[in-house]
Amino acid sequence: MSFNKLLYVALVALTISSCSNPSGKSVVTGDTLTVDGHPAWIMNSNIYEVNVRQYTAEGTFNAFAKHLDRLKEMGVHTLWFMPINPISKVDRKGTLGSYYAVSSYTAINPEYGNLEDWNALVKKAHEMGFKVVIDWVPNHTGADHPWLKSHPNFYVQDSTGKAISQFDWTDTRKLNYKNPELVDSMIASMQYWLKTSDIDGFRCDVAPEVADSFWLKAIPILKKEKNIFMLAEGDMGRMHKVGFDATYTWSEFSMMKLIAAGKRPAFALDSVANKNDSTFPSNALRMYFTSDHDENSWNKADYGTTPGESHAPFAVLTQTMKRSVPLIYSSQEEPLLRAIPFFEKDTIPFGKYARAPFYKKLLNLHTNSPALAANADFKKLVSSADASVYAFTRSAKGSKVLVVLNFTAKAQSVTIADASIAGDATELFTAAKSSIKAGQSFSLPAWGYQVYTY
Numbered sequence: 001m002s003f004n005k006l007l008y009v010a011l012v013a014l015t016i017s018s019c020s021n022p023s024g025k026s027v028v029t030g031d032t033l034t035v036d037g038h039p040a041w042i043m044n045s046n047i048y049e050v051n052v053r054q055y056t057a058e059g060t061f062n063a064f065a066k067h068l069d070r071l072k073e074m075g076v077h078t079l080w081f082m083p084i085n086p087i088s089k090v091d092r093k094g095t096l097g098s099y100y101a102v103s104s105y106t107a108i109n110p111e112y113g114n115l116e117d118w119n120a121l122v123k124k125a126h127e128m129g130f131k132v133v134i135d136w137v138p139n140h141t142g143a144d145h146p147w148l149k150s151h152p153n154f155y156v157q158d159s160t161g162k163a164i165s166q167f168d169w170t171d172t173r174k175l176n177y178k179n180p181e182l183v184d185s186m187i188a189s190m191q192y193w194l195k196t197s198d199i200d201g202f203r204c205d206v207a208p209e210v211a212d213s214f215w216l217k218a219i220p221i222l223k224k225e226k227n228i229f230m231l232a233e234g235d236m237g238r239m240h241k242v243g244f245d246a247t248y249t250w251s252e253f254s255m256m257k258l259i260a261a262g263k264r265p266a267f268a269l270d271s272v273a274n275k276n277d278s279t280f281p282s283n284a285l286r287m288y289f290t291s292d293h294d295e296n297s298w299n300k301a302d303y304g305t306t307p308g309e310s311h312a313p314f315a316v317l318t319q320t321m322k323r324s325v326p327l328i329y330s331s332q333e334e335p336l337l338r339a340i341p342f343f344e345k346d347t348i349p350f351g352k353y354a355r356a357p358f359y360k361k362l363l364n365l366h367t368n369s370p371a372l373a374a375n376a377d378f379k380k381l382v383s384s385a386d387a388s389v390y391a392f393t394r395s396a397k398g399s400k401v402l403v404v405l406n407f408t409a410k411a412q413s414v415t416i417a418d419a420s421i422a423g424d425a426t427e428l429f430t431a432a433k434s435s436i437k438a439g440q441s442f443s444l445p446a447w448g449y450q451v452y453t454y
Helices: 003-016 061-065 068-074 115-127 180-197 212-225 250-260 268-279 293-299 308-320 356-368
Strands: 018-020 026-028 047-050 078-081 131-136 140-142 172-174 201-204 229-232 246-248 285-287 327-329 377-381 389-396 399-406 412-416 423-427 433-436 440-444 449-453
Touching: 061 115, 068 356, 115 131, 115 180, 131 180, 131 229, 180 212, 212 229, 250 268, 250 308, 293 327, 308 356, 308 389, 308 399, 308 449, 356 449, 389 412, 399 412, 399 440, 440 449
Parallel strands: 047 078, 047 327, 078 131, 131 201, 201 229, 229 246, 246 285
Antiparallel strands: 018 026, 140 172, 377 389, 389 399, 399 449, 412 440, 423 433, 423 449
């Protein structure tokens, strides 16, 4: 390993290491460091979405905590918890309701435990080196939130003065960000969790539906208190202009599904990625994924969108693509190959963890390689079969990663003439060492993938 790589690994370790001060409050070192305007710790991080309700038979924080060692071993760094708040009962959908119909912004869902349980989980996670992000639902509340009675003008109202529901979200009521008192109340609610639980950021539900003026005011206030990570559930460049660190890659995900189905060639991914390069700030972080709670419950991800063996090359893409802070959703490491119901209890049958070794290699590489930092250089490579194979390099600080992906159900043998691939390299999944040259031939089975580190 070169000196640059050793230095980089040491800096990463410093950034994500944790300790406790005499007061017992968890303190994560390196929290004041920023890179390209973002918390330094997110640049080589990954995100794991936790569905507390479905994660264990108990569906509690305490039960989930038993999985921390396993997730740490797999290489998970940032834990995103779906909403931890209580769920409204009025107009509730299904038996248990939507996680996103919040009845209080400053309380814990009693199904999961209490505030002490939550704080103990956050403290333990911090001590193990995890970061903790919570899901925040600022666009709407549940249909029996106390504000509906105490502050009816906090809501968008119809001509009769009734708070409206947006889209088909009949279990929620739309908030009115033209009201400055609501703006201040929402910011205070978010500050509550920073002060009470020392969380490390927010994933903000349907962030583009909330007024830009709110984010322009709220995010600087929140980031002044702590160098937090802000993830917007949206794929619009303007979300970065209002202060978010990262956005979703829905357009890329949509193209991935079409490629997996054989409806578009591999190079079609470039049309989306290049378009976004022109509309997103150069320092924008993007969350690549093959599934999340919505895509799993409603759209058959990943068991139907990138089914069977086709999942692997797209998962590799999410972990190695430019700007990526990659996501894994609860149960993908098992994998659970069906939808997890949204409004009912349906415990994930963990036990096999069949994909865990695969993800572990990717997660550890993503964490430890300067070449896979979100701001590392990206170079798309031309191959002899660009309709089937997607190839690129990432590089930074004397480190380089070459990725070659077969996005088809047929074996492919391709050559890459680009001189930048030349060098001694080790393949990630086989540990085979190669002296790669310009004009190198790569043989990939159906849905095959190769990742080389230099």
